[in-house]
Amino acid sequence: MSHALTPSQTIGPFYWGTIVNAYHADLAPTGVAGERIEVVLKLHDVDGAVVPDGVFEIWQANSHGRYNHPEDRRNLPLDAGFEGYGRAGTFTDGTSRFTTVKPGRVPWPAGGLQAPHINVSIFARGVLNRLATRLYFDGDPALAEDPVLKLVEPGRRDTLIAKRDGNGTWLLPIHLGGPNETVFFDV
């Protein structure tokens, strides 16, 4: 017997102080292996204005390319204290900041490996369904062979690729719409 899916609704503007205080945006306590990185996501509406009342969630593999999840049965190390999940509300300037480690490569079902990436969920007032996208790292040699990027029309791939600022922080603007609309995925 098939049960009918529960429909999605907006997160609304009033999550602060309830669900968002519950988790940290620092995913990698001392001792977790890998290259430490800082990631800043910045949310924009269709006109380019910043969205100060959104929420970003991230989900990623550890530096060895292993997800902390029972479906990932590969014989690769798990890091104590690293789940790979983060959540943060956007501030008045539309940004959420995460500190984590750069994820390793994970396999693709048809063979080969994906380029290092962070899976991103976006919620906000006015957003009725969770929007899913990915963050890739500019300059990574594996980008050229990433099977997901190949599914995206070449002119829009840049919307998924974070760039480094002068301090080494990885920045990725997310545009909910407009001329620079981010590529969102039906996962």
Added chain:
Amino acid sequence: MKEETYRRATAGDHPTNLSPDYKSTVGRSPRKSAVVLPHSLSEITGPSLANERLDASENDLTKQRMAEPLGERIIVQGRVLDQDGKPVSGALVEIWQCNAAGRYHHPGDQHDAPLDPNFYGGGRARADADGRYKFVTIKPGAYPWKNHHNAWRPAHIHFSLFGPAFATRLITQMYFPNDPLLAFDPIYKSVPAGARERLQAAFDMDLTQPEWALGYRFDIVLRGRNATPME
């Protein structure tokens, strides 16, 4: 091998991102279609938050402050299931809501209604082996919002669920049966007719406890798995 671990929603299940009667969607919805991703480990894994320790009072929103909040005490109970009716055991369920007067404990809520110092409005519960969760809270009030002239949100409780995978993440809202405001609410009505009714809890006399609280049942259905491909 074609890997489609989780079934995809059908057109009638979820709201359309651009639902112009809900005005905020106009400036905040993608216009291009989403790129369909085959399911790799990135989509079929996800946070379980299994290490989050839940305090005893987290699923009883009437016991989080010095005294009981004002309002009509209610029990909200249900199961987290997948589309095959299998329980999603261990699922973390998060809720948040306004108080009985229709005001959120949130600096951005400027509705001219009283705050209740005994009501914070956030709760968490973990589904048991049968997928069962339970909250005790107070019935949230209706509140105005500026979407259109004389716009009021029907009473609702926000729900957040992770499920077993990145692909199963869901945030939604639970409504109450027979609320006259449902007919006027563009957020509720953004869900296609035939599916929006799934967001209404059912009044349940068996859950209702004499001399204490009314009971509402709200089951949540997350995406189910496709049959395992032959290997």
